[in-house]
Amino acid sequence: MNIFYAKYLLELKHQFTISYNSRKTTPVVLVKIEENGIAAYGEASLPPYLPENQETVINYLTEFSHIIKRGYSDIPNIYKLMESIPVQNNPAKAAIDIALHDLTGKKEKKTCRELLGIRSNSLPYTSYTIGIDSPEGMRNKIEAAEEYKYLKIKIGTKDDRRIISQVREITDKPIYVDVNQGWDNLNEAFEMSKWLADQNVKLIEQPFKKYNLAGSQWLSERSPIPIIADEDAQSLADLEVIKNSFNGINIKLMKCAGINEALKMINYAKKNNLKIMLGCMTETSSAISAASQLASAADFIDLDGNALISNDPFSGHHASDGKIYLSDKSGLGIDLNKEIEFIKL
Numbered sequence: 001m002n003i004f005y006a007k008y009l010l011e012l013k014h015q016f017t018i019s020y021n022s023r024k025t026t027p028v029v030l031v032k033i034e035e036n037g038i039a040a041y042g043e044a045s046l047p048p049y050l051p052e053n054q055e056t057v058i059n060y061l062t063e064f065s066h067i068i069k070r071g072y073s074d075i076p077n078i079y080k081l082m083e084s085i086p087v088q089n090n091p092a093k094a095a096i097d098i099a100l101h102d103l104t105g106k107k108e109k110k111t112c113r114e115l116l117g118i119r120s121n122s123l124p125y126t127s128y129t130i131g132i133d134s135p136e137g138m139r140n141k142i143e144a145a146e147e148y149k150y151l152k153i154k155i156g157t158k159d160d161r162r163i164i165s166q167v168r169e170i171t172d173k174p175i176y177v178d179v180n181q182g183w184d185n186l187n188e189a190f191e192m193s194k195w196l197a198d199q200n201v202k203l204i205e206q207p208f209k210k211y212n213l214a215g216s217q218w219l220s221e222r223s224p225i226p227i228i229a230d231e232d233a234q235s236l237a238d239l240e241v242i243k244n245s246f247n248g249i250n251i252k253l254m255k256c257a258g259i260n261e262a263l264k265m266i267n268y269a270k271k272n273n274l275k276i277m278l279g280c281m282t283e284t285s286s287a288i289s290a291a292s293q294l295a296s297a298a299d300f301i302d303l304d305g306n307a308l309i310s311n312d313p314f315s316g317h318h319a320s321d322g323k324i325y326l327s328d329k330s331g332l333g334i335d336l337n338k339e340i341e342f343i344k345l
């Protein structure tokens with residue numbers, strides 16, 4: 001097994017603004033794993049608010065390649081090998097996990113969802129994310145997202161009612177809102193949750209600061225619409241701590257280190273009556289098609305990361321009329337259709 005990487009910069013179609021950050025690009029590290037002439041792909045997406053970056057991912061991949069060269073037997077063993085690396089780097093682990101699922105699917109001539117025992121080709125609607133913008137900017141973005149049936153709106157500012165009212169002047173589509181930890185007053189949050197429910201908002205993501213579990217629990221017990229943990233729900237280990245503080249969790253492959261861990265989170269959420277949202281960073285079709293393999297298990301889908309960029313190097317995964325369609329090709333079902341200079345480790 002040979003491992004390769006390439007630094008790549010995703011170009012966003014629009015300037016992307018959330019409650020504490022604004023940007024036009026997202027760095028990623030693309031990973032290629034090659035075995036017996038079969039090439040498989042994964043990716044680590046690295047938005048600037050993560051502690052990891054391209055260099056730490058490449059360092060992790062380098063360590064991993066040293067271990068692999070000493071010999072490995074099977075995929076479960078590879079997860080144990082990753083655990084033996086004393087650095088926490090979930091985006092790098094996700095990149096390896098995604099590429100391994102692609103590789104195994106291609107070797108066994110099965111789609112990833114067949115490998116995972118999940119049956120579904122056509123999936124529910126994905127939301128499309130609209131960042132914070134001027135009234136005119138919001139209008140342009142919403143009109144450009146016409147084919148999507150659900151919108152995800154970033155709020156968490158002092159102007160939240162105005163932002164949602166502005167959206168409502170343009171469209172009556174159902175909305176998911178992401179507060180990105182931007183609220184701090186319980187009673188105001190409760191009043192907002194009732195007002196948002198009246199505005200056909202279907203869920204509220206991460207209203208309060210990470211670790212404000214008492215506040216989140218108070219709101220989750222009162223809000224008419226589900227309160228979904230994002231920053232508070234990074235991986236399986238978090239769920240035991242937060243399960244009573246939220247009505248659901250947003251699972252992202254980059255946060256939780258890939259498909260293997262995401263499946264454990266899905267099983268945990270189902271057992272503990274937590275709603276499941278599948279989310280993403282800005283990502284190429286590699287990570288988005290990986291997450292989409294799990295989408296039939298989710299209550300809410302927010303897998304638009306590849307639709308937000310203008311230079312996706314992969315093809316084969318698409319959404320049309322706001323619905324995700326999975327490719328029937330083996331593995332992730334994607335092809336690399338751009339000349340990328342991969343560096344061998």
Ligand SMILES: [Mg+2]
Nearest residue numbers: 178205206230
């Ligand atoms: Mg979020």
